[in-house]
Amino acid sequence: MKKNNLYYILCLLLCGLTNSACLDTLTEDPNSYYEKKDFFTDKSKAQMAVVGVYSVLPTLYGDYEMALPCSDDTYYASGTNSDNTRRDIAHYTLNPANQYVYNAWKGLYQGINYANYAIQGIEGMENYEGDTDLQAMVAEAKFLRALYAFSLVRYWGDVPFKTTYSDSYEHTYQPRSSRETIYDQIINDLNFAKGHLAWADASSSPEKASQGSARALLMRVLLQRAGYSLQMDGTITRPDESKRQEYFNAVIQEWEEFKTNGYHNFYTTGYLELFKGFSAGTLDSQESLFEVAFYSPDGNTGTKGYWGTYIGPAVAAPGIASTEANQFMGRANALFRVVPEWKEFFEAGDARRDVMVCTYKFNWDKTSYSHKKVENKSGRDWYPGKWRREWMPIGYKNPNVTDVNFCYIRYADVVLMAAEAFNETDNTPEAWKLLNSVRKRAGATEITSENYASLLKAPKVYNLNFINDGDEAGRFRTALYWERGFELAFEGQRKYDLIRWGIIQEALALFFENSAANTSTSTGYPAGKNFRKGKHELFPIPTDELQLNYLLENKNNPNY
Numbered sequence: 001m002k003k004n005n006l007y008y009i010l011c012l013l014l015c016g017l018t019n020s021a022c023l024d025t026l027t028e029d030p031n032s033y034y035e036k037k038d039f040f041t042d043k044s045k046a047q048m049a050v051v052g053v054y055s056v057l058p059t060l061y062g063d064y065e066m067a068l069p070c071s072d073d074t075y076y077a078s079g080t081n082s083d084n085t086r087r088d089i090a091h092y093t094l095n096p097a098n099q100y101v102y103n104a105w106k107g108l109y110q111g112i113n114y115a116n117y118a119i120q121g122i123e124g125m126e127n128y129e130g131d132t133d134l135q136a137m138v139a140e141a142k143f144l145r146a147l148y149a150f151s152l153v154r155y156w157g158d159v160p161f162k163t164t165y166s167d168s169y170e171h172t173y174q175p176r177s178s179r180e181t182i183y184d185q186i187i188n189d190l191n192f193a194k195g196h197l198a199w200a201d202a203s204s205s206p207e208k209a210s211q212g213s214a215r216a217l218l219m220r221v222l223l224q225r226a227g228y229s230l231q232m233d234g235t236i237t238r239p240d241e242s243k244r245q246e247y248f249n250a251v252i253q254e255w256e257e258f259k260t261n262g263y264h265n266f267y268t269t270g271y272l273e274l275f276k277g278f279s280a281g282t283l284d285s286q287e288s289l290f291e292v293a294f295y296s297p298d299g300n301t302g303t304k305g306y307w308g309t310y311i312g313p314a315v316a317a318p319g320i321a322s323t324e325a326n327q328f329m330g331r332a333n334a335l336f337r338v339v340p341e342w343k344e345f346f347e348a349g350d351a352r353r354d355v356m357v358c359t360y361k362f363n364w365d366k367t368s369y370s371h372k373k374v375e376n377k378s379g380r381d382w383y384p385g386k387w388r389r390e391w392m393p394i395g396y397k398n399p400n401v402t403d404v405n406f407c408y409i410r411y412a413d414v415v416l417m418a419a420e421a422f423n424e425t426d427n428t429p430e431a432w433k434l435l436n437s438v439r440k441r442a443g444a445t446e447i448t449s450e451n452y453a454s455l456l457k458a459p460k461v462y463n464l465n466f467i468n469d470g471d472e473a474g475r476f477r478t479a480l481y482w483e484r485g486f487e488l489a490f491e492g493q494r495k496y497d498l499i500r501w502g503i504i505q506e507a508l509a510l511f512f513e514n515s516a517a518n519t520s521t522s523t524g525y526p527a528g529k530n531f532r533k534g535k536h537e538l539f540p541i542p543t544d545e546l547q548l549n550y551l552l553e554n555k556n557n558p559n560y
Contacts, residue, residue: 040121049118050137053144056111058303061292061406064104066311071527072494073511078337092530096540108148115145116165139196142189143209153179155539175551190218206288213290215254216409219417222247227500230537234558248421255418264411266441271351279391291405299398307404308387310335314361315389329389330396340379345461350444358385379516384490423476466506505533535559
């Protein structure tokens with residue numbers, strides 16, 4: 001696998017093989033080991049502190065981030081019995097004691113605290129103001145702090161937040177901060193990051209933050225901020241139109257910088273090969289702007305990932321001797337299902353259809369002593385297909401663990417975000433041009449005024465009565481609804497697109513009422529029935545946190 005130095009350093013850090021001083025400073029009580037003034041003495045230690053900020057990502061994205069953005073209108077968790085983890089999240093039956101929600105909350109605050117530690121320590125080093133290397137390290141840490149903080153705001157709204165390091169648990173107790181204040185800090189961090197990080201090039205690894213990843217995340221933040229969100233008083237509001245226009249124009253400014261730089265573009269060999277490459281371990285920074293890195297040297301330690309096993313087509317455990325593990329695929333438990341109707345929404349020639357929707361599984365055949373591909377006739381048994389065991393190098397170290405990275409943000413998303421901003425600033429012709437560039441890469445028909453109804457109305461797709469398409473801007477919004485689903489399903493954004501557009505309840509209800517995932521006797525995809533507007537746009541504050549942090553005044557998010 002093609003991994004850069006940071007990847008190995010991160011693996012070693014989590015395996016406990018690096019300088020113990022670095023690990024000690026990143027514990028909850030670092031003052032019992034090394035003070036910052038004793039640790040930040042040279043650039044190598046400063047870099048290790050930054051690696052520590054990265055180290056939280058695999059814990060969050062190895063499993064939890066498959067479930068937290070689920071269910072939207074593209075996928076759901078299989079099984080409907082309560083599990084206090086992914087199923088309850090996906091089916092909107094969760095409560096404040098949900099373990100995945102608690103672990104995500106804890107992990108995000110850990111990441112922010114590690115970032116605060118690194119930023120304060122490096123900024124206090126000798127000659128920081130004149131050292132571009134140290135400033136770039138701070139830029140990486142600020143990018144990661146912004147990433148963690150953005151997840152907090154999207155998941156919980158107004159939350160405790162600070163930008164100073166906490167050296168004891170009690171010092172972390174804070175009252176809620178307004179999400180607008182947190183957004184301001186996120187934007188400040190990303191502005192610093194983009195000003196002190198280099199653009200990627202062909203020699204770059206997407207496992208490290210770059211100027212492009214900072215600008216792309218800023219675009220995502222601005223669009224989310226411009227949209228609807230659930231407030232603490234139970235109302236769902238969005239900024240006034242003047243602020244929205246400010247945010248949309250800022251998105252366009254970032255897009256212009258991408259065009260000026262010119263490096264980032266669509267993966268040169270196409271959509272299918274892009275996702276085959278993720279499973280194969282290929283690192284290509286042209287379309288992939290930032291990836292969460294996974295690598296386990298033995299399948300049990302290091303940064304363990306489950307992309308392609310927990311999410312992906314099912315693969316039966318091979319009935320082999322342990323000494324033969326390097327000759328066969330490992331197991332894939334396939335804990336999620338795709339909403340099957342999407343397969344028919346694609347045009348037949350759209351390369352994304354058979355990547356998004358996987359209709360087969362692999363059984364173990366004792367007679368041939370090999371895995372056999374088997375088609376699942378029922379759409380209730382189709383899988384999200386962007387990560388697959390069959391696309392990985394043969395062999396495994398642990399039947400459930402993979403080294404497959406998660407691409408957090410990629411160029412196609414940047415193009416569609418820019419298109420949305422152009423449409424919302426009265427430049428719909430440019431918006432169509434960008435959206436159609438994404439379709440062109442996939443081999444899909446360009447959308448025009450003449451073919452709009454044949455491609456984006458029933459019977460080809462569902463009629464979206466909750467989007468007014470009486471003018472060209474509205475027709476573009478309808479197209480964008482479908483296009484972001486076609487292009488970006490399962491990549492962590494869809495649920496939050498629907499929330500910021502203010503249509504999540506309507507979208508879930510539409511698919512619930514029409515999906516073959518539900519029958520008269522069995523409901524496999526109950527999200528549209530269970531989703532409650534004014535509640536499920538946010539997660540609950542975890543019970544443990546409410547009990548410990550008295551400054552939260554035992555007040556949870558609305559209707560929990």
